[in-house]
Amino acid sequence: MEYPTFLLLSLAVTLLLVRRTYSLTLPRPEAKRRSPSEPCSFAVFLGSGGHTSEALALVAALDFSRYYPRTYIISEGDSLSAQKARDLEASKSKIAEFPDVRTDAYRLLETTGDVSQASAAAQYTLLTIPRARRVHQSLLATPPAALYSLASCIYHVTILPLMRTGRSTPLAEVLLLNGPGTCLTLCMAAYINRFFGLPSPRLIYVESFARVQSLSLSGKLLRPLVDRFLVQWPELRKLCPQAEYRGWLV
Amino acid sequence: MRVFVTVGSTQFDPLVAASISTPILHALRSRGYTNISVQCGNFKSVSDLVLPSGAETTNSVKDGVNVEAWRFKPTLQEEYELADLIISHAGSGTILDVLRMGKALIVVPNPTLLHNHQAELAEALAARGHLYASTIPDLPRVIESMDAGKLVPFPALDGSRFQAVLDEEMGYL
Numbered sequence: 092m093e094y095p096t097f098l099l100l101s102l103a104v105t106l107l108l109v110r111r112t113y114s115l116t117l118p119r120p121e122a123k124r125r126s127p128s129e130p131c132s133f134a135v136f137l138g139s140g141g142h143t144s145e146a147l148a149l150v151a152a153l154d155f156s157r158y159y160p161r162t163y164i165i166s167e168g169d170s171l172s173a174q175k176a177r178d179l180e181a182s183k184s185k186i187a188e189f190p191d192v193r194t195d196a197y198r199l200l201e202t203t204g205d206v207s208q209a210s211a212a213a214q215y216t217l218l219t220i221p222r223a224r225r226v227h228q229s230l231l232a233t234p235p236a237a238l239y240s241l242a243s244c245i246y247h248v249t250i251l252p253l254m255r256t257g258r259s260t261p262l263a264e265v266l267l268l269n270g271p272g273t274c275l276t277l278c279m280a281a282y283i284n285r286f287f288g289l290p291s292p293r294l295i296y297v298e299s300f301a302r303v304q305s306l307s308l309s310g311k312l313l314r315p316l317v318d319r320f321l322v323q324w325p326e327l328r329k330l331c332p333q334a335e336y337r338g339w340l341v
Numbered sequence: 342m343r344v345f346v347t348v349g350s351t352q353f354d355p356l357v358a359a360s361i362s363t364p365i366l367h368a369l370r371s372r373g374y375t376n377i378s379v380q381c382g383n384f385k386s387v388s389d390l391v392l393p394s395g396a397e398t399t400n401s402v403k404d405g406v407n408v409e410a411w412r413f414k415p416t417l418q419e420e421y422e423l424a425d426l427i428i429s430h431a432g433s434g435t436i437l438d439v440l441r442m443g444k445a446l447i448v449v450p451n452p453t454l455l456h457n458h459q460a461e462l463a464e465a466l467a468a469r470g471h472l473y474a475s476t477i478p479d480l481p482r483v484i485e486s487m488d489a490g491k492l493v494p495f496p497a498l499d500g501s502r503f504q505a506v507l508d509e510e511m512g513y514l
Contacts, residue, residue: 122512131511141434152500153507265511293510297503301433303461319510324465339496340503341437 111286119318122264122293127157134162134218134263134292136274137172145299146269147179148341155183161215162263164247166222166273173217180215220244223272241276248280249289266292268317269299270309278316295319298334300341302327343376344369345424347417349432352383353451357410359477360428366404368481378420379410426489428480431459436466440495446472447483471495 125131135150137143155161163176223233223240248262261284268274274296284291294317298310303324306314314320314333321335322328328336346360359365360379369377398411414420417435421427421442429435431450439446448467450460460474467474470493475483508514 122510125512127513131513141432144434144437148498149503152498152503154504157513158507265507295507295510299433300437301462302458303465305458305461319506321506326465335506337502337506338499341498 111288115282115285119293130156131158131265132160132162132260132263133158133265133267134164135267136164136269136277137166137169137176138269138271138274139166139169139172141299141301142270143169143172143175145297145341146267147175149267149269149297151179151183155214159214160263162218163215164218164220164273164277167219168222173219176215176217218247220247220273220276223276237276240273241279244273244276244280245283248277248292249283249287253289261290261292263292265295267295267297268309268313269297270307272309274309275312278313282316293318296321297340298322298327300339304330306331342372342374342425343378343423344374344426344428345378345380345417345420346428347380347420347435348382348384348430349380349435350382350413351430351432351451352385353430353449354381354384355477356428356430356449356451357381357384359480361403361408361410363404364481365484366406366408368484370405372484372487374406374426376407377409378424379408380414380417380420381410381412384412431463431474433459433462436462436472440466440471441497443494445487445489445492447475447480447487448472449475449477449480452476469493 133150133153135146137146150161161180163173165172165176220243221236221240223237252261266277266281268278278294281291281294294313296310296313296317296319298306298321300323302310302322303326306322306327310320310322314331319335320331320333321337321340322331323336323339323341325336328334346356348356357379360377366377398409401408417438421439421444424444426445426447427439428447428449429439431448436446436448448463450457450463452460463472463474466472470491472492473483473487505514
């Protein structure tokens with residue numbers, strides 16, 4: 092390749108990258124107006140323990156006939172969060188009257204992990220991703236584990252939706268995050284979609300009810316990245332003026 | 342009357358040990374409490390009073406109070422319901438569960454936790470009158486002087502707030 096052509100090509104690529112990167116820093120356009128009857132797909136990351144309890148308290152409040160299909164993203168091995176998600180769905184669903192049917196249908200969904208199939212059958216699915224860092228894991232082992240976790244998030248957030256439908260639907264139209272660790276890798280995967288102009292979930296972060304005077308580490312990291320950032324204490328709102336405060340949410 | 346002490350899934354031996362110490366049992370007795378149930382979780386230190394020789398549950402009478410101690414149960418719901426007063430570590434999940442049941446609550450933040458945001462939560466809720474926050478040395482005094490009737494009822498979960506945020510963000514409003 093001749094030198095001027097190469098130079099022009101590199102310049103074009105650089106400009107494109109800069110433009111795309113710059114576009115990431117702009118506020119996202121508002122969501123299109125929806126009619127009240129139009130459904131909206133929804134995903135939530137259940138970060139185990141108190142994170143899961145708070146996330147499910149938020150989800151429990153939602154109108155399930157509007158927000159479906161629902162995807163519960165859990166960390167590998169977090170069977171307690173999986174069970175709590177199933178319990179919530181069962182308590183909100185008529186299927187709870189037929190426990191045997193429910194169990195079989197859900198076992199099928201969980202083994203296939205196919206979101207489209209899940210939405211057709213039960214309107215929710217559990218999605219398992221590897222942990223970014225295991226408890227008691229040595230710090231040296233963290234980078235590979237985090238990369239593996241990120242790869243899995245990218246697979247589910249970026250690649251799978253592309254393969255499934257061409258390029259029309261993201262994993263979900265909105266993704267609720269409330270910490271810890273893995274929710275950052277999910278957020279990064281969503282940003283890869285945005286960088287390439289692919290549909291990306293809108294990102295909503297809700298800081299824990301337990302955080303009164305200081306943001307959690309997840310909160311600090313995700314605050315500049317998410318579309319909505321909510322805190323549950325006015326004290327924290329003062330500290331972090333970009334945050335929204337709507338009273339206690341859980 | 343019955344008091345329930347819980348440390349959740351944490352290890353908080355000083356609270357467990359204090360809850361069956363004479364000063365606290367005396368304070369409880371003076372307020373009419375005759376039964377204490379202690380969920381000690383990952384309690385480590387060896388004590389003749391609590392969980393002797395590896396037993397999972399123990400019952401005894403000390404300072405005129407029936408003491409029952411055990412480590413874990415699948416759910417604490419029943420214990421919350423039976424209790425007139427709950428003394429707890431400052432975990433946010435426990436706090437929400439207990440306050441939503443309308444029970445009197447004293448929380449004791451674990452002082453050994455680093456970056457103790459639990460203490461901030463306890464103090465913020467105490468300042469609004471929803472619960473009492475105490476340290477371990479202060480516990481007898483707080484028990485003796487507390488007036489559960491003056492606690493401010495904690496509001497029920499208002500799910501419409503988050504639904505409104507989401508509806509707004511997704512173009513429904």
